[in-house]
Amino acid sequence: MSHASSSNIQKYDAFLSFRGEDTHRTFVSHLYNALIQGRINVFKDDERLEIGKSISDELPKAIEESKFAIVIFSESYASSKWCLDELAHIMKCRKELDQIVIPIFYNVDPSDVRHQTQTFAESFSQHEEKYKGDIERIQRWRDAFAESGKISGYHLQNYRDEADCIKKVVDRLMSVLHIESDDDYDDDVRAFMRGMDIKSPILIDGGKMSFSLDEKRKKCFMIAARGLDIEWSHEPKKWKWLSHSDSRFAEVAKLKKVSWLEIQGKIDSRRLSKRTKYVAYLVFKLEDKFYGLETVNAVVRFVDSVSKKDAEKQASVVHFAGRGPRETLPFKRADGWMELKMGDFFNDAGEDGYVDARLMETKKLNEKKGLIVQGVEFRPE
Incomplete structure (x- = not known):
């Protein structure tokens, strides 16, 4: 995939990365609809790819032009080389463009993502056999998996149901993208402003x-x-x-x-x-x-x-x-x-x-x- 562009153009609010056969008609569909209803501009490949455009050319550009990247880790996520290439490019954008990455662990454990265990171990084993001539690519995938598994995200088992998890994700994005009054005006800051004549911290x-x-x-x-x-x-x-x-x-x-x-x-x-x-x-x-x-x-x-x-x-x-x-x-x-x-x-x-x-x-x-x-x-x- 291409190098992350140095441009700060943000065409999309969020990019969704997911394994379609696991979540497309269930969790991802509900999440996508909730994001749209929250006036969040989302890139979802089966919704936004222009006819005739190469997938390999369009996706990196969409990732780079997104403020957030939402990665839904499901059991077969690592079985797709497209998902792995997406993830590697997302982590590059996190490092080079300060993109905010939000992992969602859908019926998988974050530690399995970090260490590529359980179903991910089998997927990587198959990739290593198939792409044994391209060790660097496999290592990029593993590094991206390990790093993304360390990011604080949303583990589905910690929520009452899928709807509760989706609400938390959407609320988080809306709070960053659409709330006009920033955190300089919460109760703690107002209290400090009242004592602006003093240089010491307030109790x-x-x-x-x-x-x-x-x-x-x-x-x-x-x-x-x-x-x-x-x-x-x-x-x-x-x-x-x-x-x-x-x-x-x-x-x-x-x-x-x-x-x-x-x-x-x-x-x-x-x-x-x-x-x-x-x-x-x-x-x-x-x-x-x-x-x-x-x-x-x-x-x-x-x-x-x-x-x-x-x-x-x-x-x-x-x-x-x-x-x-x-x-x-x-x-x-x-x-x-x-x-x-x-x-x-x-x-x-x-x-x-x-x-x-x-x-x-x-x-x-x-x-x-x-x-x-x-x-x-x-x-x-």
Whole structure:
């Protein structure tokens, strides 16, 4: 397929990629009609291909000219080389043209897409036999599958029925394409505007969260220690709650002694700026005589898309102290606190539900002491 064009022309709102024999007369038909009723301009190959045009020429151009690409992964999706070529080009456009890709997992599991297992394993095996002279093409297909399976999408089993899933997808596109008032005017921003004469973040949610705007008017939130889920935090022998002169919040949490360390902060993605990459940071200090905190595990996930068990498998090692890769080490902030990157995520249309940032050391049960937690911050990269 052709290289993704550098043009920003967007002729269509959305491009539908699907395996016809699986979904054409059922899910895709209902989704397409719902999108049209929502005044969303959709390219669907059997509806829009002009007579006499080559399929191989027309589809890449339609993909490049679409703001969204909706990929319906069904059991036989990978059996079609046309679908695989479409997907490879869609992922290229995601990288080069910032196209928004929305995967829908129709009676398949996202992990099977990521790893090409179950029915996809058989399809790829057949392709490798048929196209064994074109290994690069097969690898492009596999890479596209693996990458698209990591994107937060819509897993049909998480919804009451197909109609509920379709409604969520259509609402998401309509919110991006047709709502004139942008997220600069929601309640959080209005509250901040009322205090424009102050430079510091404002406290919201009863003092359990702070809010500010960065230089690009993107939203920044910090969840106070009191708003976090800290294991054993109600045990006075394990954690102590106290005021801190440098904290923006009334209280911080001081670790006295635990063996099981687990800290979680959650925020609704609807509160965050749309189409923005965020990083979650633990904001903390260490006492001089801390111990047991050299390394811990950290992970950030969309709660509705990645299970807690899968998230634990994806967790990365970060360092409170000692040596490690630069991106895993803490950095000193302008306010005197340290921050440790827990992970990042892309907040697309703000419809992915809750984001969970989690820090943990629950396997090496050695004693830990000396951590002072101010909060967990969600900040645009």
